[in-house]
Amino acid sequence: MSQAQPIVITGGARRIGLALAQHFVTCGQPVIISYRTHYPVIGELEQAGVCCIAADFSTDEGVLNFARQIREQNPAGLRAIIHNASQWIAEGGASSDADVMTAMLQIHVRAPYLLNQTLASIVGSSETASGDIVHFTDYVVERGSDKHIAYAASKAALDNLTRSFARKLAPRIKVNAIAPSLIMFNPEDNASYRQNALDKSLMRIAPGEQEIIHLVDYLLSSQYATGRTFAVDGGRHLR
Numbered sequence: 001m002s003q004a005q006p007i008v009i010t011g012g013a014r015r016i017g018l019a020l021a022q023h024f025v026t027c028g029q030p031v032i033i034s035y036r037t038h039y040p041v042i043g044e045l046e047q048a049g050v051c052c053i054a055a056d057f058s059t060d061e062g063v064l065n066f067a068r069q070i071r072e073q074n075p076a077g078l079r080a081i082i083h084n085a086s087q088w089i090a091e092g093g094a095s096s097d098a099d100v101m102t103a104m105l106q107i108h109v110r111a112p113y114l115l116n117q118t119l120a121s122i123v124g125s126s127e128t129a130s131g132d133i134v135h136f137t138d139y140v141v142e143r144g145s146d147k148h149i150a151y152a153a154s155k156a157a158l159d160n161l162t163r164s165f166a167r168k169l170a171p172r173i174k175v176n177a178i179a180p181s182l183i184m185f186n187p188e189d190n191a192s193y194r195q196n197a198l199d200k201s202l203m204r205i206a207p208g209e210q211e212i213i214h215l216v217d218y219l220l221s222s223q224y225a226t227g228r229t230f231a232v233d234g235g236r237h238l239r
């Protein structure tokens with residue numbers, strides 16, 4: 001029996017990307033992840049058969065080098081690409097506004113764009129809906145953000161790439177976006193931040209990675225959904 005085509009998850013060594021990688025491994029689905037920081041979990045993933053490729057997408061060279069390795073190591077092609085890699089940088093920190101915008105456009109626009117352009121030809125097969133690309137955007141694409149201006153704008157560009165690539169790659173490949181609001185906190189989030197964030201949605205929870213896993217499974221099982229953004233935001237738009 002021919003080996004199933006692997007799913008590529010960018011930024012797959014922590015939090016949502018890691019949960020997705022572990023989920024697919026449990027399902028017997030081959031997985032390739034990119035990682036930037038070599039967390040201890042990388043060893044466990046490799047033991048479980050995950051192909052872990054070091055890649056820093058902060059330069060086009062890093063992006064294209066990752067794509068080259070993917071093409072060289074996977075002549076039979078890919079089942080899907082999940083563009084999870086991201087940085088959530090606010091204005092007013094150590095970096096200048098110009099550097100924040102550059103970094104946000106690099107990781108959320110240039111990296112997905114270049115990876116899709118260089119890898120789409122090996123995603124899926126000749127069959128309709130045999131391949132998938134998933135972009136992780138954000139609820140703030142709808143509303144903007146006064147604290148993460150460049151981040152929101154870059155995710156809005158990624159949202160638009162969803163429709164462009166859906167038009168270009170149909171019917172062989174479906175291209176969709178997932179637009180989360182609060183899914184999981186960061187360790188440094190204090191109690192007042194956490195309560196304030198919970199109060200922004202109708203559901204008032206941080207649902208965790210499983211919420212995203214369920215939706216990714218649906219998108220990959222669909223024969224029809226493409227060019228759409230799927231909100232996972234607890235009804236935040238109705239608050």
Ligand SMILES: NC(=O)C1=CN([C@@H]2O[C@H](COP(=O)(O)OP(=O)(O)OC[C@H]3O[C@@H](n4cnc5c(N)ncnc54)[C@H](OP(=O)(O)O)[C@@H]3O)[C@@H](O)[C@H]2O)C=CC1
Nearest residue numbers: 011015016036037056057058085086136180181182183184
């Ligand atoms: N968590 C949440 O509540 C929400 C998440 N989202 C979106 O969901 C996705 C996953 O979120 P989450 O798991 O919290 O993301 P994290 O910010 O925790 O992790 C993102 C991953 O991307 C990697 N990464 C960042 N910059 C680069 C780079 N330049 N090159 C290569 N890899 C890089 C990180 O590597 P490293 O660990 O080495 O830095 C990390 O593994 C993201 O796209 C995010 O924007 C949207 C709304 C809410």
Ligand SMILES: Nc1nc2c(c(=O)[nH]1)N=C([C@H](O)[C@@H](O)CO)CN2
Nearest residue numbers: 086087088180181182183184186197
């Ligand atoms: N790359 C990341 N993007 C985002 C994160 C994160 O931790 N990493 N977190 C959020 C927040 O949860 C926000 O949705 C609610 O405060 C947004 N994006």
